[in-house]
Amino acid sequence: MTDIILRTVNLTKRYKDRLAVDHLNIEVRQGEIFGFLGPNGAGKSTTIRMILRLIFPTEGDVELFGASLKKAGHRALEKVGAVVEKPAFYGHLSAFRNMEILGGLQKTVTRRRIMEYLERVGLADRACDPVKTYSHGMNQRLGLALILLKEPQLIILDEPTTGLDPQGMKEVRELILELSGERGVTVLLSSHLLYEVEMIATQMAIIHHGRLRVGGSVHDLLKKGPSEVLIKTDRPSEAVQFLKANEVYKSAMIHSGGIKIELDQDCVPELNRRMVDAGFNVNAMVPQRSLEAYFLNLTEGRES
Amino acid sequence: MFRLIWFELIKTFTRWRTYIGFMAFGIIVPMVVTGLKLGGQNSFKRSLISMLQNDFIIGGNILNGWFFGFFFMGALWVHVPIVLTIVAGDQIAGEGNAGTFRFLLTHSVSRTRIIAAKFIVTLIYTAAMVLFIGGLTIGLSLWAFGGGELLVIRRGILVIQEARLPYLFLTAYGLAALAMFVVSSLCFLFSSFTDNSIGPIIATMAVIIVSIIIISLPFEMFQAIRPYLFVNYFDAWQKVFDDPVPWNIIRTDIAILAGFTIAFFIMAVLYFSRKDILS
Numbered sequence: 191m192t193d194i195i196l197r198t199v200n201l202t203k204r205y206k207d208r209l210a211v212d213h214l215n216i217e218v219r220q221g222e223i224f225g226f227l228g229p230n231g232a233g234k235s236t237t238i239r240m241i242l243r244l245i246f247p248t249e250g251d252v253e254l255f256g257a258s259l260k261k262a263g264h265r266a267l268e269k270v271g272a273v274v275e276k277p278a279f280y281g282h283l284s285a286f287r288n289m290e291i292l293g294g295l296q297k298t299v300t301r302r303r304i305m306e307y308l309e310r311v312g313l314a315d316r317a318c319d320p321v322k323t324y325s326h327g328m329n330q331r332l333g334l335a336l337i338l339l340k341e342p343q344l345i346i347l348d349e350p351t352t353g354l355d356p357q358g359m360k361e362v363r364e365l366i367l368e369l370s371g372e373r374g375v376t377v378l379l380s381s382h383l384l385y386e387v388e389m390i391a392t393q394m395a396i397i398h399h400g401r402l403r404v405g406g407s408v409h410d411l412l413k414k415g416p417s418e419v420l421i422k423t424d425r426p427s428e429a430v431q432f433l434k435a436n437e438v439y440k441s442a443m444i445h446s447g448g449i450k451i452e453l454d455q456d457c458v459p460e461l462n463r464r465m466v467d468a469g470f471n472v473n474a475m476v477p478q479r480s481l482e483a484y485f486l487n488l489t490e491g492r493e494s
Numbered sequence: 495m496f497r498l499i500w501f502e503l504i505k506t507f508t509r510w511r512t513y514i515g516f517m518a519f520g521i522i523v524p525m526v527v528t529g530l531k532l533g534g535q536n537s538f539k540r541s542l543i544s545m546l547q548n549d550f551i552i553g554g555n556i557l558n559g560w561f562f563g564f565f566f567m568g569a570l571w572v573h574v575p576i577v578l579t580i581v582a583g584d585q586i587a588g589e590g591n592a593g594t595f596r597f598l599l600t601h602s603v604s605r606t607r608i609i610a611a612k613f614i615v616t617l618i619y620t621a622a623m624v625l626f627i628g629g630l631t632i633g634l635s636l637w638a639f640g641g642g643e644l645l646v647i648r649r650g651i652l653v654i655q656e657a658r659l660p661y662l663f664l665t666a667y668g669l670a671a672l673a674m675f676v677v678s679s680l681c682f683l684f685s686s687f688t689d690n691s692i693g694p695i696i697a698t699m700a701v702i703i704v705s706i707i708i709i710s711l712p713f714e715m716f717q718a719i720r721p722y723l724f725v726n727y728f729d730a731w732q733k734v735f736d737d738p739v740p741w742n743i744i745r746t747d748i749a750i751l752a753g754f755t756i757a758f759f760i761m762a763v764l765y766f767s768r769k770d771i772l773s
Contacts, residue, residue: 242600245770268602278593282509291501292594295601298497336597 193220195344195376196241200250203236203400210236212400213250218344218378218393223370225391225408226380233400234380235275238348241378242272254344268296271342273350277333281322285313285332288321293339307335312361326353334365345369346378351386363390419458421449421465422474429470436464448474498603498611506581506615515577519627523566527634530562559636560644560659564735566631571670571728574627575677575702576695581619582681583694585612586766590689590773605767613682613759620678624671632663646735654735662734669731669744672751676724677702679758686762689773724754 196218203211211233218224228234239245241252243259243266252259254266279288289304308314311331316324324332330353337345347366351359367390369375381387387394388408395405404411423429426449433439433451439461441452453461458475465472506512586609589595599605644659646652654662680701684694705725708716720726730747733740 239771244596244599245772246768264602264604266602267600270600272596272600274596274600276593278596280505280592280594283505287504287508291504292597292601294497294501295598295603333597340601 194218194253195220195255196378197253198237198241198250199253201237201240201247201252202249203233203240203245204248209400211240211247211397214397214400214402216395216402216405218376220376221370221374222393223366223377223379223391225387225394226378226397227384227387227394228397230382232397234397235348236400237397238272238274238346238378238380241346242270242274243267244274269343270346271337271340271344272346272348273330273333273337274346274348276326276352277329277336279321279329279332282320284318285321285324285335286317288332289336289339293336296340299339303339307338308332310338311335327355327358330354330362331358334362342375344376344378346380348380349382350379351381359386366390417453417455419451419453419461420445420474420476421451421461421472422447422476423449423465424471424473429465432465432468432470433461495607495611498607499614502611502615503618506585506619511584512581512619514580515574515623516626518577519570519623519630523627523630524634526566527562527638531638557639558642558644559632559639560641560656560663562635562639563628563632563663564644564646566635567628567666567670567731570627570631571673571731572706574623574674576699578620578623578674578678579681579695579698582616582678583685583698584691585616585682586685586762587688587691587694588685590771591691593773595771595773599771606763609686609763609766613679613762616678616682617675620674621671624667624674628663628667628670644735648732648735652735652737654737665734666731669734669748672748672755673724673728673730676751676754676758679755679762680724683758683762683765686766686769724751727751 194217196216198214198216201211201214202209214233214237216224216226226234226237236245240247241254241259243264252266254262255269257266259266279285280291283291285308286301286304289308290299293299293304305314305317308317311334313328313331313335316328321329321332330350334350345366350366351362354362363386366377366379370377379387379391391408393406394408394411396403421429426444426447430442430444430449433442433449438457439451439453442449443451451461462472462475589598598608641656643656644654646654677698681694681698684697685691688694702725705723709720709723709726727747727750730744730751733744733747
C-alpha cells in the first residue's frame with residue numbers, strides 16, 4: 191500500500207510547436223502540503239488542469255489515489271476538490287444556489303451543510319445574495335467553501351489567496367494548515383506568493399519551461415547552498431571592514447542601514463560570536479534566505 | 495441524472511435571456527392580433543374573397559381563430575430559431591466563457607452526463623417556446639375571432655371540421671417542436687466548439703439562411719442536395735392539414751428530423767468529451 195496520493199508520470203502537454211509541460215514527474219504523499227512553484231508560463235496551470243482532467247495530456251498520465259486518470263477518467267476525481275485560477279460561479283444565482291448546484295453534482299447536499307460551510311468562510315450572512323455582487327475575495331472564500339463541502343482527501347489550490355486582504359490570506363493559510371493537520375487532507379498548492387509556500391508547505395517542486403527543476407522538502411531545499419544574512423549593528427561601516435578582513439566574510443556590504451552578507455545558515459552563530467568578541471553590539475541577525483531568492487536563482491539559472 | 499437536469503433547469507430558467515423569446519412573442523403576437531382585430535382582418539378578407547369568389551360560395555366565419563392560428567405558424571417558423579439560439583448557443587459556450595467549467599468538470603461526473611443534461615434542458619426550452627407561441631397564437635386568435643372550420647389553401651383548398659382541429663394543431667405543434675429541436679441541437683453543437691455565445695447564434699442562423707436559399711432556388715443542382723438539408727423538413731407540421739394526412743411522409747420527416755437532432759448531439763458529445771478547457 192503506497193501513501194502516494196498524486197503522481198504525474200511523464201506528464202506532457204504540447205500545443206503545436208510549444209511544449210507547455212515536458213515529461214513532468216511529481217509525487218504528492220498523504221498529508222503533505224505540497225508547494226507547486228514556477229514563474230508565469232512555466233506550466234503550473236497546465237499541469238493542474240491535466241491533473242483535474244480539464245485538459246488532456248499529449249503524453250504521460252496522472253495517478254490519483256493509485257488510479258490512472260486515463261483509465262479511471264472522471265471517477266478518479268471523486269476525492270479531489272479544487273479551485274483552479276480565479277473561482278467562477280453562476281453570477282445570477284446566490285451563493286447558496288451555487289453551492290447546491292456545484293457541490294451537489296456527485297451527491298445531494300443538505301441545506302444545513304451548505305450553511306455550515308458558508309459560515310466557516312464567513313459568507314453565511316450573504317448566502318442569498320447573487321454572486322455577481324461578491325468581491326473577488328468573497329469569490330475565493332466561496333470557492334473554498336465549495337471544496338470543503340465536497341470533503342475531499344486531496345485539495346488542489348491554484349493561487350488561493352490572490353485578491354484576499356491580509357486577514358483573509360491569514361485565514362486561508364490557517365484553514366489549509368487545519369485541514370492538513372487535523373483532518374489529514376493532502377494539499378497541492380500553487381502560488382506566486384512564495385513566502386506563503388515557505389510558511390505552510392512541507393514539500394515543493396519548482397517547474398520552469400514545463401520541466402521540473404527541483405523537488406523535495408522545503409526545509410532541505412532552503413538549507414542547501416549559501417544564503418544572505420542581514421546584520422543590524424551599532425557601527426555598520428567598521429563592522430564591514432572587520433568582516434572583509436576575513437576571507438569567509440568577504441561578501442559583507444552595507445545594506446539598508448545594516449550589513450548584508452552571504453553565508454551558510456550554519457555559520458551564523460559563529461559570525462555572531464566573532465562580532466560580539468570584537469566589541470560590536472549585534473542588535474539582530476536576520477537570515478534573508480527565502481524561497482523567493484532561491485526561486486529567482488533557480489529560474490534565472492544562477493543556481494545549480 | 496435527474497439532479498443534473500434539475501440543476502440545468504435552475505441555471506437556464508433563472509436567467510433573463512431565457513425569457514427574451516417569450517417576451518418578444520408575448521408582445522408581437524398580441525400586437526398583430528390587435529392589428530387584425532382593428533381592421534387588418536379586412537385586407538385578408540378582401541384578398542381571400544377576390545381569390546375564391548369566382549369558384550366558391552363563401553359563407554360563415556372563415557377568418558376565425560383557427561385560420562389566424564394557422565397563419566401565425568406559417569409566418570413565425572423562420573423567426574423562432576433566432577430566439578431559440580439565444581439560449582441554445584449559451585448552454586456550453588456560456589459556461590466556458592464564465593469559467594464555471596473549472597468547477598463543473600472537476601467532479602466525479604462524466605462530461606457526457608453533463609452535456610446530456612444540458613441538451614435535455616435545451617430541448618425542454620425549445621418545446622416550451624414552440625408550445626408557448628402555439629398556445630398564445632391560437633388562444634388569442636380564438637378569443638379575438640372565434641372558432642369555426644379551418645380553410646386551408648395549400649395544394650388546393652381544404653375545409654377542416656372544427657372538431658378535428660385541436661388534435662391537428664397539437665400534432666402540428668409537436669412536429670414544429672421537432673423541427674426546432676434540430677435548430678437548437680445544431681446551435682448546441684456549435685456552442686461546444688467555442689467559449690463565445692454569439693458565434694453559435696450567428697453560425698446557426700447562417701446555416702439556416704443559406705439552406706433556405708438553397709431549397710428555394712429552382713436550380714437542378716440545388717434540388718439534388720435538398721433532401722440532405724434539415725430545413726427541407728421544417729414544413730412537416732403543415733402536412734397534418736392535408737387531406738388525406740400523408741402519415742407515411744410525416745413518419746419519414748420525423749425520423750429525419752430526429753436523426754439530425756441525435757447526430758448533432760452525438761457530435762457535440764464526441765467533441766466536448768475530448769475538449770481542452772482552457773478558459
